[in-house]
Amino acid sequence: MGANALSRSEKARAERREQILAAALEVFAEKGFHATRVSDVAARAGVSQGTIYWYFPSKEELFRAAFMSLMESMMTPFGEILAQDLPAQKKLETLMEMALTYTAEHMDIFLLLFHTATTKGVAQLLAEDFKAFYANWKATLASLFREIGNPDPETAASLFMAVLDGLSLQLLIAPNFFDQTRAMEAVRRMFGL
Amino acid sequence: MGANALSRSEKARAERREQILAAALEVFAEKGFHATRVSDVAARAGVSQGTIYWYFPSKEELFRAAFMSLMESMMTPFGEILAQDLPAQKKLETLMEMALTYTAEHMDIFLLLFHTATTKGVAQLLAEDFKAFYANWKATLASLFREIGNPDPETAASLFMAVLDGLSLQLLIAPNFFDQTRAMEAVRRMFGL
């Protein structure tokens, strides 16, 4: 019963933590780190300011935790594709589609991550993680390009990522800045997919 | 003599303004809007805080003015290339090289501009200008792609910009994230340059 109560409260604690993290991610993405007030996050999460500090030691740590959890959750769907028994060609096509959708949907958050990782001041640790995440993504793509016989898989991976990120930026400017169907077709052709 | 004195003081005023604007651009790019203190800009420009307010009515206006002046100054070199009597093919190649260099050099600022233009709160006017600037850049590229007989110049322009922006982001992550010579060669091939 003691163990049960403990595990129940532990579960409640974990849930509350997730709830705050999700709220933090939303607000940080909308306003950026400095323009976000801890009280904004508290309000969005439906808890009091004090509660935030029961779960996270500072605003900065909250920021880091929110983005760590985002990066982790992002790996999952891509990992699932990679783990499947499919030809590299097919995997790249699927990743391209997923990445454009996913990245476009969360580009505001990516932008903030880029900005944060690049900017002096906040979150040095986070920057390292983000860079590792980015390098890892490139390595994965490069090995797929190698599998399909691309003569310069490293460069192909970089260009592939560049196109996806760059298109996502354009979607941020305006949702119809370019024709998505034609663009994806063109990308496929360019990379021999 | 009176005219002389006037023009001298006018010149001094313009110079002082430029000096503040340049400092502002540096600091804003490094830290972002909210993390930048007016006193940072003043210190960087070598003037007092009060002086900033003699030239600009608020921090927000200073921000806008700094980015307006950046966008204007960016148009100049590109405009010069476009004005020359060269084949479209050659112009695109030159623009690509310039853009990658230029964009990579100022990607921190671009990132901030994207983030600002996308984020609720500061600088709605600036956002409009940035979007117009971006759309204009695309139109220019599209017309060049049309000249060289590209079957879908709009899409080509978007992808071209996407690659350049995306590569610039990677340079922000690490200066040697990819091999620039090989990447540019690949881009040239992809776009038939």
Add this chain to the structure above:
Amino acid sequence: MGANALSRSEKARAERREQILAAALEVFAEKGFHATRVSDVAARAGVSQGTIYWYFPSKEELFRAAFMSLMESMMTPFGEILAQDLPAQKKLETLMEMALTYTAEHMDIFLLLFHTATTKGVAQLLAEDFKAFYANWKATLASLFREIGNPDPETAASLFMAVLDGLSLQLLIAPNFFDQTRAMEAVRRMFGL
């Protein structure tokens, strides 16, 4: 018990508010609106600057609240006299004595109120309230003068108020600027009391 805790905290909040209001009134009366710093009020009330802003949204609102509460608290003793079952003659005599004492004691505050209500800039709402308060005071006096058969009760009320306010100003200049006993005797004679 829950209700008890609630009412205790509500009471604490109200008390804290009163404490700040009283401090604000003192300092504003001493120095005027613009010369008063929020930190002065905070220090006088024994709280931090931040606490002021927990209870009042701005210095201006604090000013308004302080004077509203003063005007309300002033009505009470006069209202009690008026409510008693006494001849109008006796009421006027009592009011005269009370008013001179009370007004003289708070003339610094009145002066500030006059100045504020008359001056462009701060507190238009407050000005309206003060004018209403003043007009109401005159109407009350006029009806008492009518009761004792004064042939021109409106004028009598104005003159009565004028004497009391004017004498209070003199007391501000110097506490012994005139002989209070003889002055009150003379006022009584002039107004047939």
Add this chain to the structure above:
Amino acid sequence: MGANALSRSEKARAERREQILAAALEVFAEKGFHATRVSDVAARAGVSQGTIYWYFPSKEELFRAAFMSLMESMMTPFGEILAQDLPAQKKLETLMEMALTYTAEHMDIFLLLFHTATTKGVAQLLAEDFKAFYANWKATLASLFREIGNPDPETAASLFMAVLDGLSLQLLIAPNFFDQTRAMEAVRRMFGL
């Protein structure tokens, strides 16, 4: 010629000084000491901020000088009445009329003077002068009341001043707060004029 030039420039200097003083009086009366900016006075006087400091060492000294000059200029018309060869009775009547007109017209300035003279902080010297001015005004009135055989001329003087000041305050509240003709008639009767 040297002497002539000097006196001409001296005259110009004196005129410029008056011009600033007049502007200062207006603005100070409108806004009070602290809410008035030196640049307001400069603008009203049609000179630059720097010029103010050529004539007055500080804002506070400017304030003092402005009110000194006001008090001096106020003495003149009253002094003229007093110097005339008229019965005391007639002098008092004339003074009453003049005072009510004059005081009512400048009550905003008086209010500021009272407030300033009464308030901690600015202008201790000015406060002394104002008190002296006020005491002197009372002495003059008292001697006139003595001449017309008033049994308690000191008290009469205080009450007379009180009525005039108090009525002026009411005029500040609203120009038709009382009937001026009937009020002056009543005052005359009360003081045996």
Add this chain to the structure above:
DNA sequence: CATGAATGAGCGTTCATTCAT
């Protein structure tokens, strides 16, 4: 003499963080 650009101390206000309950 006069100007107006420049300065910097000091204000009102915000908000991350702490703490009593």
Add this chain to the structure above:
DNA sequence: TATGAATGAACGCTCATTCAT
């Protein structure tokens, strides 16, 4: 655990004063 009242450092901005011209 959770709350929200309280704190105070730090910001953007103003304005009296100074100074080069």
